[in-house]
Amino acid sequence: MKFLSLVWSNLKRKKTRTALTLLSVFVAFVLFGLLCAIKEAFTAGVTMAGADRLISRHKVSLIMTLPVTYGPRMEAIDGVDLATHWTWFNGIYQDEPKNFFGSFPVEPISFLEMYPEYTLPEDQLKAWLNTRTGAVVGTTLVERFQWKIGDRIPLKSPIWPREGDEAWEFDIVGIYGTTENRGDPSGFFFRYDYFDEGRVNGKGEVGWYMVRVADPDRADEIAAAIDAEFANSPYETKTEPEGAFAQGFVQQMGNIGAMLVAILSAVFFTILLVAGNTMAQSVRERTEELGVLKAMGFSNGLVLSLVLAESCVIALLGGLAGLGVAWAITAGGSPVPDMLPVFFLPKPYLVIGVGLALGLGLIAGIFPAIQAMRLQVADALRRNA
Amino acid sequence: MSESNGVLVRVENVEKNFQRGSEKVHVLSGLNLEVPDGTFLALMGPSGSGKSTLLNLIGGLDRPTTGSVEVGGDRIDKLSGRQLAAWRARHIGFIFQFYNLLPVLTAERNVELPLLLTHLSKSERRKHVETALDVVGLSHRTRHYPRQLSGGEQQRVGIARAIVTDPTLLLCDEPTGDLDRKSGDDILELLQALNRDHGKTIVMVTHDPHASARASHTVYLDKGQLSLEPPE
Ligand SMILES: Nc1ncnc2c1ncn2[C@@H]1O[C@H](COP(=O)(O)OP(=O)(O)O)[C@@H](O)[C@H]1O
Ligand SMILES: [Mg+2]
Numbered sequence: 001m002k003f004l005s006l007v008w009s010n011l012k013r014k015k016t017r018t019a020l021t022l023l024s025v026f027v028a029f030v031l032f033g034l035l036c037a038i039k040e041a042f043t044a045g046v047t048m049a050g051a052d053r054l055i056s057r058h059k060v061s062l063i064m065t066l067p068v069t070y071g072p073r074m075e076a077i078d079g080v081d082l083a084t085h086w087t088w089f090n091g092i093y094q095d096e097p098k099n100f101f102g103s104f105p106v107e108p109i110s111f112l113e114m115y116p117e118y119t120l121p122e123d124q125l126k127a128w129l130n131t132r133t134g135a136v137v138g139t140t141l142v143e144r145f146q147w148k149i150g151d152r153i154p155l156k157s158p159i160w161p162r163e164g165d166e167a168w169e170f171d172i173v174g175i176y177g178t179t180e181n182r183g184d185p186s187g188f189f190f191r192y193d194y195f196d197e198g199r200v201n202g203k204g205e206v207g208w209y210m211v212r213v214a215d216p217d218r219a220d221e222i223a224a225a226i227d228a229e230f231a232n233s234p235y236e237t238k239t240e241p242e243g244a245f246a247q248g249f250v251q252q253m254g255n256i257g258a259m260l261v262a263i264l265s266a267v268f269f270t271i272l273l274v275a276g277n278t279m280a281q282s283v284r285e286r287t288e289e290l291g292v293l294k295a296m297g298f299s300n301g302l303v304l305s306l307v308l309a310e311s312c313v314i315a316l317l318g319g320l321a322g323l324g325v326a327w328a329i330t331a332g333g334s335p336v337p338d339m340l341p342v343f344f345l346p347k348p349y350l351v352i353g354v355g356l357a358l359g360l361g362l363i364a365g366i367f368p369a370i371q372a373m374r375l376q377v378a379d380a381l382r383r384n385a
Numbered sequence: 386m387s388e389s390n391g392v393l394v395r396v397e398n399v400e401k402n403f404q405r406g407s408e409k410v411h412v413l414s415g416l417n418l419e420v421p422d423g424t425f426l427a428l429m430g431p432s433g434s435g436k437s438t439l440l441n442l443i444g445g446l447d448r449p450t451t452g453s454v455e456v457g458g459d460r461i462d463k464l465s466g467r468q469l470a471a472w473r474a475r476h477i478g479f480i481f482q483f484y485n486l487l488p489v490l491t492a493e494r495n496v497e498l499p500l501l502l503t504h505l506s507k508s509e510r511r512k513h514v515e516t517a518l519d520v521v522g523l524s525h526r527t528r529h530y531p532r533q534l535s536g537g538e539q540q541r542v543g544i545a546r547a548i549v550t551d552p553t554l555l556l557c558d559e560p561t562g563d564l565d566r567k568s569g570d571d572i573l574e575l576l577q578a579l580n581r582d583h584g585k586t587i588v589m590v591t592h593d594p595h596a597s598a599r600a601s602h603t604v605y606l607d608k609g610q611l612s613l614e615p616p617e
Binding site for chain 1: 437438441444446447466467470471472473474475477479481485487488489490494499501507546
């Protein structure tokens with residue numbers, strides 16, 4: 001501890017240089033935190049996926065539909081607990097394509113049972129069941145458009161025109177929440193029966209099914225059984241675990257994860273050079289001083305530790321400040337809730353960040369520290385003689 | 386440190402060579418020296434004659450190529466690097482021509498440095514630092530940084546730092562070489578007082594006859610050997 005103030009004094013030697021190094025480490029770690037949050041946002045669907053959930057879709061393409069009658073047939077298969085369906089509605093609000101959000105006709109009871117992460121107050125569920133035109137809306141969507149319960153929302157769908165060429169009209173009867181950062185709080189869900197009755201074409205068709213299995217260990221086997229059930233029909237299915245589906249979706253998005261890792265690697269490599277150069281310079285300038293410390297009896301190991309400590313203090317100060325700011329930014333919620341509804345910095349990344357900062361300090365400091373350790377006192381002192 | 390027959394430093398048959406590229410530089414060749422306890426010895430000689438080299442050997446900063454160096458009964462040429470560091474911390478105070486203070490530390494924190502290697506508490510360290518700065522007559526400038534002090538004052542801080550652990554042996558390499566006559570005289574007086582009143586044994590490298598006149602003994606180094614007479 002008594003040596004820490006010595007380390008601290010050394011950092012104040014070249015204040016500008018120390019400040020600039022701190023600043024670059026700081027910026028790198030803000031970036032690290034934000035990119036981690038973005039990566040998390042993109043892969044949220046994957047980690048959100050329940051291990052016990054399968055997704056069953058048309059074998060040819062996700063945009064091709066399946067009969068609504070498949071639901072009971074799936075539930076009849078051994079090991080299947082529950083099936084519920086989704087359909088892509090693509091509702092457009094106020095004729096403005098920019099006002100995009102995910103909207104889906106669903107079957108309320110089985111849907112909410114399938115997704116325990118979506119929470120809806122009891123009385124609002126009752127209202128939904130009692131209101132044919134009822135819709136429940138996520139918290140961020142409500143915020144975005146300043147909606148409230150009781151509002152009537154007209155939506156047009158380019159896929160699903162309504163009989164009479166009118167806009168679909170929905171009454172907001174509930175606002176759902178999401179728990180533990182799972183689930184998408186920007187969705188718009190309404191009743192399938194109202195939708196099916198009103199649409200011009202495709203009656204009796206749904207987009208895809210979510211299937212819950214009783215025993216996740218048997219998921220693959222049950223997926224195969226479902227596909228076998230509908231084989232050789234006009235509507236063959238492809239069933240896979242929800243996680244695999246979401247993962248595939250993310251991969252389609254250009255392998256965001258790998259891209260972010262590449263960016264971060266470049267950033268940290270640069271920072272390593274910056275910090276390493278700072279330390280190397282600072283040791284070079286201090287050759288005589290280090291020699292004097294050794295003459296006084298500072299051991300080689302102690303000198304090594306002092307240089308490493310200096311490097312680690314810079315990295316940790318800059319790193320912690322950067323992580324703190326990144327955390328504060330993400331704690332404020334998503335800046336683009338419609339694009340990235342799930343946006344936060346999970347704790348494990350903070351721990352990784354602190355580890356990275358420490359690693360950065362050690363690696364940036366190790367070569368100058370070894371150089372300082374190897375310094376021969378007599379040589380170091382002869383420099384000025 | 387146990388003295389043998391009142392001799393604090395005994396250098397026997399020391400040879401010291403340096404390798405400079407492919408060339409071997411013979412600096413000390415079969416050198417012998419005994420420094421009795423309580424001596425103030427001046428070590429003179431032309432530039433490049435090996436005065437600093439010899440001082441480094443006595444202070445355990447370097448090892449002889451052959452021969453032995455015994456200080457206070459310890460064969461320091463036999464000690465490992467780590468042992469030497471600990472040994473220096475306990476027994477030696479170095480004073481340098483260019484003071485070699487840490488510019489980022491105040492006078493008192495510079496003086497405190499060697500005490501960081503001891504088990505003394507913060508308040509004990511402060512007491513020792515106060516005493517040392519008092520001895521060199523700098524009690525009033527403890528919070529100043531080196532750049533705020535004159536050369537003479539900086540050298541006093543350097544001396545306070547050398548004596549703060551109360552070592553037996555002070556090794557000074559041209560301690561007045563960078564000072565004007567007046568400040569130099571003050572420093573020499575201070576060294577004399579440390580020798581006379583505090584019982585410090587001092588080996589001082591200098592090529593200033595004025596400085597050597599203050600010492601109790603003078604030896605001359607030339608062509609790798611010591612003599613009691615100045616070289617022609
Ligand atoms: N580490 C070293 N490597 C090579 N040559 C050295 C080294 N240290 C000292 N020398 C040489 O040894 C000789 C004596 O040096 P030094 O002891 O510094 O002389 P002085 O202090 O008497 O001026 C010089 O020629 C010097 O160049
Ligand atoms: Mg010299």
